[in-house]
Amino acid sequence: MAAQAHLQEQIRHLPHRPGIYKYFDAEGRIIYVGKAVDLRKRVSSYFTKQDHNKKTQQLVKNIERIEFTIVDSESDAFLLENNLIKQHQPKYNILLKDGKTYPYLCITNERFPRVLPTRNKINDGSRYYGPYASVTGMNLILELIRALYPLRTCTYNLSPENVAAGKYKVCLEYHLGNCKGPCQDLIEEEIYNQHIQQIRNILSGNLTVAKGYFKERMMEAATDQQYELAHQYKLKLDKLDDFQTKSMVVNPSLSNIDVFSIASNEKSAFINYLKVMNGSITQTQSLEVQKKLDETDAEILAPMVMQLRQDFESESKEILVNVELPPLPLPGVKVAVPEIGDKRKLLNLSIKNVLYLRKEKESMNEKSKDVNEVRIMEQAKKDLRLKDLPRHIECFDNSNFQGDNPVAAMVCFRNAKPSKKDYRHFHIKTVVGPNDFDSMYEIVTRRYRRLLDEGASLPQLIVVDGGKGQLGMGVKALKDLGLWGQIPIIGIAKRLEEIYVPNDPLPLYIDKKSETLRLIQRMRDEAHRFGITFHRSRRDAATLKTELTDVKGLGPVTADKLLNKFKSVKKIKELSESELVSEIGKAKAKVLLDYFAQQDVPARSAE
Template sequence: MVVDDFAKYVPLPAAIHLRIVHNTGTFTLTMTAPHEFDPQLLSEVAALPAMPGVYRYFDAEGGVLYVGKARDLKKRVSTYFQKNHGGTRIGHMVTKIARMETTVVRSEAEALLLENNLIKSLNPKFNILFRDDKSYPYLKLASHSFPRVAYYRGAVEKKHRYFGPYPSAWAVKETILLLQKVFKLRTCEDTVFNNRTRPCLLYQIKRCSAPCVGHVTPEQYALDVANAERFLQGQAEEILTELEKQMRGHAEKLEFEQAAELRNQMSALSKVLHQQSMETGGDKDVDILAVKVHGGKACVNLAMVRGGRHLGDRPYFPTHVEHAADLAGLDGDSPQPAGAEAAGKIKSLEALVLEAFVAQHYIDVPVPPVLVCSQPVDKELIAALIMQTGNKVTAIHQPREQRRIWLEMAQKNADLQLARLLAEQGSQQARTRALAEALELALDNLDALRIECFDISHTAGESTQASCVVFHGHKMQSAEYRRYNIDGITPGDDYAAMRQVLMRRYSKLAEAARNNTARLPDLVLIDGGKGQVSMARQVFEELGLDLGLIAGVEKGEGRKVGLEELVFADGREKVYLGRDSAALMLIAQIRDEAHRFAITGMRAKRAKVRVGASRLEDIAGIGPKRRANLLQRFGGIRGVTSASAEDIATVEGISRELAEEIYRVLH
């Protein structure tokens, strides 16, 4: 076939091999027909309305692939199925689509809000996704006749006043310190406040006006609270003017003590204003957003100005950024014209990341009136935020004066944070590679390496818990951590506890792995030496699992860090990786995380179980040693409580009289 006649054979119905003759030679061209979709899916696409809405794509296992919004659902969704996207990430995603869901809304703004709510809740594989498990801290003015100022994190209640959010706990505590210096508001808990008979140290160092003992009238304290609220809202200059008038009024009445107090308050407030005057430039509530994309990763740095004070910044690292560039071409309702990218009509990856952050972040967080952004933000997105909040919101790109300085600072911090992340990830990948090579793990893809590590924790046999932590994808996966309450064993028997947790963890998993419905880890780390590994060996032999998966982390000589050795269940010789080994660093990181997770779980369980345990130490004659003997003998406070006086008297160091006293107190 001559190449000039090639066009008449397009489109091709299936994979066809064409022998093409040209004056420069002969070569073969292979063309593949587009992916064939389920006819029912295509009929659903054809039946879509030409209205605003949100669509979701699902794979055969029910996993969410992508969530998108459209001004015209029919037109937008059709572009995915009418074009041949080749080997792009879009093409890869489209071939996985098995099912689709759509929701029709009234406007594109509503579609935008719904889209980002669904992205945060469904965690689709091909959307830019910002995850932030930590809630923002707030400054709280608790409802009370003498309100207290406090650090707060959690759900807000209408009866209290909240200010924020703040980017960090440090910013809240620094603000509380300022309020104490200037307005002398109390910070003590209500239980302490209600039982004070004399002022505390904060009164002595002039950080509290001591309302607990009546050193300030309710009216004066209420005025201080009102001024503190105005200060947090950025009205410090107005407060300063009013305080000056009040001071002059007291001076004219010869009330010099009251005038001196106001003078000191004005002095403290003036110092705060002087410290902040060069930073704020008159703005009260502003968020500064800077984005940096490099090496397939992205960072959005958020800096906050609240009440005219720059409170610091906070970095965010989205996932699935690598898919955004390919999907950007389908982000509009119509194909982009030729040369659009050069004309700036196609959004940059930085702009896409920034818009994804704005849309997802402000679902749960109040939006300030001004956003200073390193990239332009779509007007439709700002309109959606205004509709959501009911307040005016302005996004400023290419700012001037003080705002430009803020943005440059935020951009620099975004660059530094992203560089740090890439360096850490490179280091972590190097550690993973070093461990795989040291243990001769046959892996084609290091990203798939999965390690599970177990540890046992208890206090003298009380509240025994086992932890299982998971390392996968070059990092710890906290969402996959598990704790196991250990029961039915002799208190303090770590071997029995290890046997129980391994049996519970792998009995079902082994069966699922044999049916190819689950995957066993590539390495099972046990925090312990030969005894613990021997117990793990017994469990794996009973379950028919590969003994080569087990490695124990045995303490070295003198239990010194860096001298640990690996003990194997399949008969291999011990391995000492070396103090400076990257592989040992990774093993130590995983082992320490398992230990931390076990300890925190055990302490929480112990605190919950000890209903009356503290009363043991309150009994005359019961010290730490006798208490430990009691708890170890009966397996915890519940066992002590259920024991008779005769049984308690059999414990070493417990007399008959003391046993009866213990029984009386606990009952």
């Protein structure tokens, strides 16, 4: 793909150094940002390779100017590319997700802290946990905490002076048992802070401390014969066990690991992220990324690893992935593709999730297509005034050139889509010369007589390529078969794309932008293409057979044998003498070789 002269000049001056490059369009907008180990080689490849896909070809067409920035390493280029994509959101780059709207759980920085959900992190000394991939997941943890610990929800300033002065009274939450009344000094601050510390452990993925605390309290209460209190602690212990089960304990020895997997199709890439802390999966996120160019899975996943780690504030020192990634700018972090063991099982779980997401999205797309198809068929039913939804439509076309090798074709559409296994070719048998009308009568008659004989289902609509004449012959065929009135039939005239119905001299009005007309035109064009292809193959075969059978000493059986195997005279000419001998014997091979040699001798010019 040749570059414009001014771009070629720019490319010649690019350094063989790592860095990032920016492509600008004619309006000065950044349309693509990329990174490279060698800037000159990478940028020049856009203009020299011939096998780019259509999206990349379109990108190259729109490039008017190139800018670049040299950096010290590939890792630096990775980071700079990431930042520029987020800043400029170029048209041809994959746009990375922005995690600003993910929810957090906040333990407030105040006396008798509160635990509350928020989307805004404020630098006031409070502790934030998360972010969480979904509000539902966050609320499950919040409900667990409120079920285990009686925390205050009020916004009072519970300073020692205010509490001692008796400024506040207990509220309904106290009487319901959801709060221990710190506003009236009814719970010791030390005990309340013990609860807060256990909540911090739970939010960090460590349930051991909280479970040990409730188990110890339960045993103490049972020893003191306070069985009702012991039962309350037992219920709280059960809640922790239930939550830990739902948190999917994978292996206590696996701690602080990020797991990423990717699966893609032509249009999209699907990514799954698992965050493992203290042997449990504490965060999961699955997402779809639209491909902009022909990116590989590794090229898509590498920046998404960086982005998701940033969004979920991960500090894990180990990353598991299902594809080899380029070096990431993460000092001290190990990136691996495990093949066996518990880590492989963990990766397989992520892969299972991402494959399910891809299947689900593709299924939704298929359902969306089905909805579109029903809409098209309903519109056709309305426009053509049909009784039934045209789920099965057949379209006929004649193909002949000056009466030579007359053939016809029928294409079948089911649910507004081509059903190629139901396509049929016809050799015109009863018509002599180029007569489209009689040919149409023959093929319609032959098609539906056969369906009737076989007891096969009939279409809900027949389309014939042609105007009132061809339509009339199609109607005659249906009448002779006793099918008139059972199958609607229409004709489409080529010149003005008009639709004709039987017994009406005027064409049926259909909006030129209607999906019905587009469907009929598509069927007509497909029937024409299918018929022309068949006609050419017959014509070419007839021409080839004539050429070989004209060779004296070579009969039609031998000619057919060679043509059926090698398909063309050109390929037969390329055979060696020994190959020909093995196919048709020494004598016939000599006849054919002499014939080819004679054909290759140039004619003498007249003296």
